[in-house]
Amino acid sequence: MGHANNAVYLTYLEQARLNHWRSLWGFGSRRDVPGVILARAEIDFRRPARYGDVLDIRIGLAAIGRTSFTYEYEIADEAGSLAATAKSVLVMYDYVTEKPVPIPEEIRALLTGKP
16 A cells, blocks of 8 residues: 555564664673563554655653653654654563563663663
């Protein structure tokens, strides 16, 4: 139909998060940091992204708690026109115990930009 399927937007958000975490703490390469799971995602579609559009995914920390943090996103084309806005809640997670764990202080400082 010439536009991006709605489900693809979740992949755009995931890629933005993974790139962000890799740049902050080397996500995926460190064994001393708990995992992260997606607990909630919401997307408000503004206009269709079309085939061939170059999209910019902007990501920012909206809130941080004891075990979870919330990102807000904007998905825009090269002209700055918004295709969607979104939010996601992520939880630090121990895959061995299958339970949420507190956000390590080092990660909290990196996420908030407050050493």
